[in-house]
Amino acid sequence: MGKQNDLCSAEYEHQRLQALADYRILDTPEEPVFDDIVELASLICEAPIAVINFIDCHRQWFKSEKGLGVRETPLDISICAHAILQPGLFIVPDTTQDPRFANNPLVTGEPYLRFYAGALLESRDGYPLGTLCVLDYQPRDLTQRQCFALQTLANQVMAHLELMQAHRQQAELIRELEATRDELARHASTDPLTGLLNxxxxxxxxxxxxxxxxxxxxxxxxxxxxxxxxxxxxxxxxxxxxxxxxxxxxxxxxxxxxxxxxxxxxxxxxxxxxxxxxxxxxxxxxxxxxxxxxxxxxxxxxxxxxxxxxxxxxxxxxxxxxxxxxxxxxxxxxxxxxxxxxxxxxxxxxxxxxxx
Missing domain, CATH: 3.30.70.270 (Reverse transcriptase/Diguanylate cyclase domain)
Known part of the structure; x- marks a missing residue:
């Protein structure tokens, strides 16, 4: 109960958005490694639509998508915004029968979404960032193996984000070390009073x-x-x-x-x-x-x-x-x-x- 209250707090949302920003993934170009994961999720789950999405402050942004043709949607019509409020898989077998989504424009109008399954993308600090989700035009469900595969692929998305972040941090550390080395070399070679060569x-x-x-x-x-x-x-x-x-x-x-x-x-x-x-x-x-x-x-x-x-x-x-x-x-x-x-x-x- 306490966790659910925390999820609704402004402070928690601020920390969640900061965790998302730290990965520097928003508004980056398409990348084959993420496109491959989306294709695999679509294939395994036999779903015409698959998306890697991140929940930003006022929008849902797609790092990779298949079957939608857009890179972002408003947050107020996002099914994934509900998915990040609970752990594990979030499955909606029939959106028309769920009061949270029955009147959603994406359900009542194009593309007439009827099925949703999203696996949480969670930071190493436990903040929900978005989902790897699959969607269909017909009410349906996932098998146990498909659920396992979807969550495993979501874990791979986060593993790659962590790797990208580690590479950035390593590159930044190398730059800092090189700057420090250059500064030490400068101090070792210059006269401290005049700045001329010693x-x-x-x-x-x-x-x-x-x-x-x-x-x-x-x-x-x-x-x-x-x-x-x-x-x-x-x-x-x-x-x-x-x-x-x-x-x-x-x-x-x-x-x-x-x-x-x-x-x-x-x-x-x-x-x-x-x-x-x-x-x-x-x-x-x-x-x-x-x-x-x-x-x-x-x-x-x-x-x-x-x-x-x-x-x-x-x-x-x-x-x-x-x-x-x-x-x-x-x-x-x-x-x-x-x-x-x-x-x-x-x-x-x-x-x-x-x-x-």
């Missing part, structure tokens, strides 16, 4: 570029940048202001360099840039654009007077003839020369000119 990730990318050049790819350029007198910023304005300078400089680099250029934070106030397929002369021009931008850009919003910083830059060629470590060592030496020359300047490696 030293390890930059070295890996640089090693890849050197390997490509060793196989014939065009030469590139490598640039090492050091913010001049950065310790003074931390000492006078504090580390928060120092972090602001680092972040603003990283943003500036993204604006100045090409999208194809690879930018990394080498450590502290040092930054490194790889410029694929760029000559030393082209890299030098990019370095000068960076220094000019620095000259006109205050680096700390709260500083009075405005704080400007300068940078010393070393630029060398990057080709397959040298190892990654050799290229980094040469660039570091060029940066050191820039500092020796008074800072706020760029020192470039002399490009070799082929004599023909």
């Amino acid at each position: 030293r390890r990730a930059f070295e890996q990318r640089l090693q890849q570029e050197v390997a490509l050049m060793q196989r014939g790819a065009s030469s590139s350029s490598l640039m090492l940048i050091d913010l001049d007198h950065f310790k003074t910023v931390n000492d006078t304005l504090g580390h928060k202001a120092g972090d602001e300078v680092i972040v603003r400089f990283a943003y500036m680099c993204r604006e100045v360099f090409r999208q194809a250029d690879v930018i990394g934070r080498w450590g502290g106030e040092e930054f490194v840039v790889m410029l694929p397929r760029a000559s030393v002369m082209e890299a030098e021009r990019a370095a000068e654009r960076l220094r000019q931008t620095l000259e006109s850009t205050p680096m700390v919003d709260t500083a009075t007077p405005p704080l400007y910083v300068t940078a010393s830059i070393g630029v060398c060629s990057l080709n397959g003839a040298s190892s990654m470590d050799e290229c980094l060592h040469r660039t570091d030496e060029l940066l050191y020369q820039a500092k020796e020359n008074g800072r706020n300047c760029t020192v470039c490696e002399q490009e070799k000119v082929e004599v023909r």
Whole structure:
């Protein structure tokens, strides 16, 4: 008695509809596996009409049907809406003799339904979702074997729905795991303050570029940048202001360099840039654009007077003839020369000119 009262409650109906929605079956296209079950139910039960239907809020929707020619009907004329209110098979041998259906438009008019048998489609939580039903134009009944087969086929409908749901959940879990993996990889490869590549990730990318050049790819350029007198910023304005300078400089680099250029934070106030397929002369021009931008850009919003910083830059060629470590060592030496020359300047490696 308590169960029947629960079936009539608004809260129960809300939970039932949510259970139905969780299967994501409503308004999906026809599928052979469900069509085959309907054909088999029609054949076994010797019924001209067979339907897999789900009872939605205001309609009865058919996932698969044989003999009706429609995909949904209003809920107020649904026989299946009564079937889901009780467990097991719901059989109406003669609809004209049942007061619940004698005046139903589907009984008194086309298609003049006289017989109904529906096996419950029940979620694993016990919510009735719809039925696998067979219908006929003549009053009749089902044999015991036909009843067993109809319920077994209904169980197969639910087994397939569960399998589809499990596949969706598995796919969603895989997507979440891949997103988590990508996020972890991003955190492992980026500098937390600037979002640029960290030293390890930059070295890996640089090693890849050197390997490509060793196989014939065009030469590139490598640039090492050091913010001049950065310790003074931390000492006078504090580390928060120092972090602001680092972040603003990283943003500036993204604006100045090409999208194809690879930018990394080498450590502290040092930054490194790889410029694929760029000559030393082209890299030098990019370095000068960076220094000019620095000259006109205050680096700390709260500083009075405005704080400007300068940078010393070393630029060398990057080709397959040298190892990654050799290229980094040469660039570091060029940066050191820039500092020796008074800072706020760029020192470039002399490009070799082929004599023909």
